Amino acid sequence: MSEFDPAAYLSDELLERIRSRASGYDRDNLLPHEDLDELRAAGYLAILAPEELGGAGLGLAEASVLQQRLAGAAPATALSVNMHLVWTGVAKVLADRGIDTLRFVHEGAAAGELYAFGISEAGNDLVLFGSDTDAAPRPDGGYAFTGTKIFTSLAPAWTQLGLHGLDTTSEDGPKMVYAFVSRSEEADGRIVTRDDWDTLGMRATQSRTTELHGAIAPPGRVVRRIDPGPNPDPIVFGIFSVFELLLASVYTGIARRALDLAVETAGKRRSKKTGLAYSQDPDIRWRVADMALAYDALPPQLWSLARDIDEQVDHGARWFSLLSGIKHRAVTMAKRVVDDAVLVAGGSSYFSQSELGRLYRDVLAGLFHPSDPESAHSTVATAWLGPLES
Structure with missing residues (x-):
């Protein structure tokens, strides 16, 4: 990861502009057209397309890092772009395995198409x-x-x-x-x-x-x-793997932003009782540490699993439990971290203009994306215990 500079694809300046617009798009219930225009101009829509077709030639591991970064600025923008990146990611997964039927997706992404x-x-x-x-x-x-x-x-x-x-x-x-x-x-x-x-x-x-x-x-x-039904076809694996990983990346990015806001708020708030910053309160310190312990596990897991897809590591039948598992862990972790961040921040996060308040609402969407908790647990149980007896 040392050679990969996320800021080369999503600069701090671009992210701050995107962050500054997020509350307005949320309030007005509008698509973030300006965000999409700037991301298109920055070549972001083609990060997974090969260089020879006009893209950046990145892998899923790098795309995961970038989506975490974008979600920290504007979760809804990141989630909407995620769906475009799913198709360009599927095109990459298939092309890496010698199937070129989605070449037009990469060509289109480089030309500005939005999937x-x-x-x-x-x-x-x-x-x-x-x-x-x-x-x-x-x-x-x-x-x-x-x-x-x-x-x-x-x-x-x-x-x-x-x-x-x-x-x-x-x-x-x-x-x-x-x-x-x-x-x-x-x-x-x-x-x-x-x-x-x-x-x-x-x-x-x-x-x-x-x-x-x-x-x-x-x-x-x-x-x-x-054929319908469970199928090992590469397009099924491609869609499921890219969808789950990039989705988990968005919610992991939300968790990181909530953690950063909690740390920032703890340093600013002062106790009337002690005169000290909340960052010196043992209960607050324990809560922030607990948030960090939960969050810290996800980015390396995402990088490792995405890199395995990029390098065509064969996990065989375990793939689906690994992928549904990481999505489940990411969204449940993110919800827990945001919940704790709201407690650290206090009543100010209950106001509609609060960024943490928006994260609190945004993170709930993770519960509705496949794989849902029931499906994830069923998949993992089958991987470890075998199928249910008929």
């Missing part, structure tokens, strides 16, 4: 293993998708939507189909973006509902057809 993640569907706990979206084959080899996707981050601004659906009509079906549709489909009403994002936290992600009414993915943008 959104159209996988989540209401009530679909199969996630990558099934879909309620109909994928209808077209004579030219493309597909028309009809269904509803939820939590589509970057909804007002994405230019390409990566999604999945189920083809039940082809002779070799059913097949899960992964493809990309263009924003241009919106002009003909084949894509409708609802203005329905009014949430407790992570408001600036603008993760609105997306309706698909026969949205067309041309043949060159149909990237994978695989």
Whole structure:
């Protein structure tokens, strides 16, 4: 990591500008357009694209560090950009393994395309293993998708939507189909973006509902057809691994910011009883130490696991428990750290303009991303104890 300088990709000055805008975007429930414009201009959207295609050529380990850094400035901006980076990360995972079908994703990212993640569907706990979206084959080899996707981050601004659906009509079906549709489909009403994002936290992600009414993915943008259900296909591993790691990175970044704010506040607040700064209070010192002990474990774990993906280390069947486990640890740790930071800061964090108050709301979103606690525990239990007996 010594040769990697995060400030070369996310300068302190850029992060401070992003931080200064975060409260306004949250208050007004708006997409952070200025943040996205500055990140695009800085080449951030292409950090995972190879240098020969116009990107930075970074690995997932470096991207994890950068997403932690960005989340410390503006969690919602980091989480929304995360969904773009998931697809560029999947393209990297596949390319590293000799599968070049997502080359256009890297080329697009370098050219300024903004990718959104159209996988989540209401009530679909199969996630990558099934879909309620109909994928209808077209004579030219493309597909028309009809269904509803939820939590589509970057909804007002994405230019390409990566999604999945189920083809039940082809002779070799059913097949899960992964493809990309263009924003241009919106002009003909084949894509409708609802203005329905009014949430407790992570408001600036603008993760609105997306309706698909026969949205067309041309043949060159149909990237994978695989059997439904648990599947070792590289695209399933790619999506799951990149999603879990970069998601864990965002919430780890939130925890670090909460810890920094707690330390800063403890140094400023003074006790009327003793006249000393709260940083000298034994109970406060114990609480901050407990926060740091919880936080310190995550960054090296993220680096190590992301590096294993970059270097194609084979963890075999353990991969899914390792990945769901690190996401679970990151979000539960982050919530605990933010809770404690609020206690250190006191009543000022209860006001809506407080950054800690915003972190308190933003960190709750981590509970809703897959893998949820039940799924994570089931996956890890199976890894250690074997499957349930029928």
